[in-house]
Amino acid sequence: xxxxxxxxxxxxxxxxxxxxxxxxxxxxxxxxxxxxxxxxxxxxxxxxxxxxxxxxxxxxxxxxxxxxxxxxxxxxxxxxxxxxxxxxxxxxxxxxxxxxxxxxxxxxxxxxxxxxxxxxxxxxxxxxxxxxxxxxxxxxxxxxxxxxxxxxxxxxxxxxxxxxxxxxxxxxxxxxxxxxxxxxxxxxxxxxxxxxxxxxxxxxxxxxxxxxxxxxxxxxxxxxxxxxxxxxxxxxxxxxxxxxxxxxxxxxxxxxxxxxxxxxxxxxxxxxxxxxxxxxxxxxxxxxxxxxxxxxxxxxxxxxxxxxxxxxxxxxxxxxxxxxxxxxxxxxxxxxxxxxxxxxxxxxxxxxxxxxxxxxxxxxxxxxxxxxxxxxxxxxxxxxxxxxxxxxxxxxxxxxxxxxxxxxxxxxxxxxxxxxxxxxxxxxxxxxxxxxxxxxxxxxxxxxxxxxxxxxxxxxxxxxxxxxxxxxxxxxxxxxxxxxxxxxxxxxxx
Numbered sequence: 001x002x003x004x005x006x007x008x009x010x011x012x013x014x015x016x017x018x019x020x021x022x023x024x025x026x027x028x029x030x031x032x033x034x035x036x037x038x039x040x041x042x043x044x045x046x047x048x049x050x051x052x053x054x055x056x057x058x059x060x061x062x063x064x065x066x067x068x069x070x071x072x073x074x075x076x077x078x079x080x081x082x083x084x085x086x087x088x089x090x091x092x093x094x095x096x097x098x099x100x101x102x103x104x105x106x107x108x109x110x111x112x113x114x115x116x117x118x119x120x121x122x123x124x125x126x127x128x129x130x131x132x133x134x135x136x137x138x139x140x141x142x143x144x145x146x147x148x149x150x151x152x153x154x155x156x157x158x159x160x161x162x163x164x165x166x167x168x169x170x171x172x173x174x175x176x177x178x179x180x181x182x183x184x185x186x187x188x189x190x191x192x193x194x195x196x197x198x199x200x201x202x203x204x205x206x207x208x209x210x211x212x213x214x215x216x217x218x219x220x221x222x223x224x225x226x227x228x229x230x231x232x233x234x235x236x237x238x239x240x241x242x243x244x245x246x247x248x249x250x251x252x253x254x255x256x257x258x259x260x261x262x263x264x265x266x267x268x269x270x271x272x273x274x275x276x277x278x279x280x281x282x283x284x285x286x287x288x289x290x291x292x293x294x295x296x297x298x299x300x301x302x303x304x305x306x307x308x309x310x311x312x313x314x315x316x317x318x319x320x321x322x323x324x325x326x327x328x329x330x331x332x333x334x335x336x337x338x339x340x341x342x343x344x345x346x347x348x349x350x351x352x353x354x355x356x357x358x359x360x361x362x363x364x365x366x367x368x369x370x371x372x373x374x375x376x377x378x379x380x381x382x383x384x385x386x387x388x389x390x391x392x393x394x395x396x397x398x399x400x401x402x403x404x405x406x407x408x409x410x411x412x413x414x415x416x417x418x419x420x421x422x423x424x425x426x427x428x429x430x431x432x433x434x435x436x437x438x439x440x441x442x443x444x445x446x447x448x449x450x451x452x453x454x455x456x457x458x459x460x461x462x463x464x465x466x467x468x469x470x471x472x473x474x475x476x477x478x479x480x481x482x483x484x485x486x487x488x489x490x491x492x493x494x
Contacts, residue, residue: 009040011188013049013212014195016056017205022049028185028212033101033331033367034322040099042188042212050220053209057151057178058226060206067148067176075122077203078173082118084197085111092162092190099187100158100333101367102285103322110163117166117465120449121174124470128174139484146474148176149252150228153221155242157234158184158333159288159389161191164256167464168231170449173207175473177229180209182221186334188212218242225249229473232256233290235387236413236458243461254462254472256290256454258387259415262408263293263444264430266401267302269420273442275309278393281418281444283317283371286329287391288337290459291416293444294388297407300397307356307375307395314357314371319364331367332390338367341390348374348383348394358391379410387413401426405433414456418444437463 010027012019026044031037043049060066066074085092093107130144154168161183172179183191191210198208211217222230222245229252232242239255246253263281265274281293298306322330332338345359358370372392377384384394398404408417417436421427431439437455440446447453447465454463462472 008038011040011042011192011212013043013045013053014192014199014208014210015049015053016060016209017199017203019195019199020049022046024049028188028214030099030185030187030189031334032098033333034098036366040189042192045211045213045217047220050211050213050217050224053180053211054151054221054224054226056206057180057209060204061148061151061178064178064204064206066178066204066207069176071125071128071174074174074176075125077201078118078122078125078170081197081201081203082115082122084200085118086115088197089114092193095193096162096187096190097322097330099189100161100288101322101331102159102288102333103327103330105325106285110160114163114166117170117449121170121470124171124467125174128467128470133478139482139486141481141483143479143481145477145479146175146471147477149473149475150177151226152177152179152229152231152473153227154179154181155218155221155230155232155234156181156183156191158187159285159290161187162194164233165191165194167453167469169208171464171470172231172473173203175470177473178207180211180221180227182211182213182218185212185214219245222246222251223248225251227251229253231472234258236460239460254454254464255460256462256464257415257458257460258389258413259290259292259455259459260295260385260387260411260413261291261293261416261418261436262295262297262411262434263418264398264404264408264420264434265296265298265302265306266404266419266421266423266426267299268422269302270422270442271302271306271309274420275306275313277418277420277442277444278310279313279317282393283314283329283391284445286332286369288333288389289445291438291445292389293416293418294392294394295384295411296393296395297398297404298395299404300399303395303397307373310393311357311373314373317371319362319368319370329371329391332369333367335367337389338369341369341388341392344383344386344388344390345372345374345392348377348381351381351383353377353381353383353394356395379407385411401430405430408434408436412458415459416440416455
């Protein structure tokens, strides 16, 4: 429960079913990107706090009731939690909008949709089944059984902390796992507050735990041999570090990492729809989404017309207070990210890119960056190869379908892609050849609990959502049963 420290709301750790300030006295201040001022605090968890959370989750899995509940019972808890999220969606939208600067109306829509993840995995919990295998041995039956992987650590980013926690939490709970989440130190509030809903839903102690802190806390969680699985969302650089640390204990990992996703617009596309899709793909959420369509690949014959339509829409984007319904783009979430975006724009200009729109800090001040469009870019430039995670669109042209596919795949990432065309044959051909985990045809930025999400290459390992998302938190066990009761030669296999 939040308690006031000085003039700011203070949110506590949640360990073994109890709210606590932990073993230390240090606190982390979280800044509201729009005002630039501290608005809340959380504990900076100590090593002892991290150990307590791991011990609680381990005990809850090894000795507690959660993995041994029936799937129907776990589904009941998930549905109760879904009801509480739906009840408090507006509250959590406000917390998250204040913490990371995203539009309140976007956050309201997101939090109102989040209960669907809990309902979906409640359904999978009671319908997920093993299999009776077609044994070629008449004296044996062989069946498979799906079992929870164990203690799960989730490390979530600052751009969508609630959404990306639920993408991990819902399937983990459905599978019977216990859970520890470490939110970004920049945006910990909605996650810390979410523990109140878990507490109200009555989940057994140790099933869900929250520890806040910087990278030190995450490193201790990932490196602990008592942890069975790490689920991470963030950059490919940090993902590599996590994978290497987890490998020391053979800890399973799923990594949802970055992207440099292409939007491919062919000459037969509806240009009005395509222009709107391009704007949504890169300037919604100020470009701070892993699936941002940051590379626009447009067929040369229509390039001038489409670029003009995009620039017209960019010029009309309204920056401002995320609370105001007319605002279309809020501030950048953190000071380091703000500085990174501006530095990459400057690097692009130095390499020869032309700034067709924006290209600098906004006159509004604070952490606002102008929506930026760059032309005359080449595939060798940093701006085309590195994930900016900001409102920066790089435009390249292509000649034909083969050229479009080649350029789309000219990246170490492979998270998402958009294809804009009225030729259904072309749409399907290109969708099959573009190396990306999600491909939208004449659309962009659509997700759902039933649809697997994840990437190729440096965009990660594993999938979230859908049946595959549940499997990430399960082990498969094969059980052989001998039927004849006859003595067999002990030196023969099978």
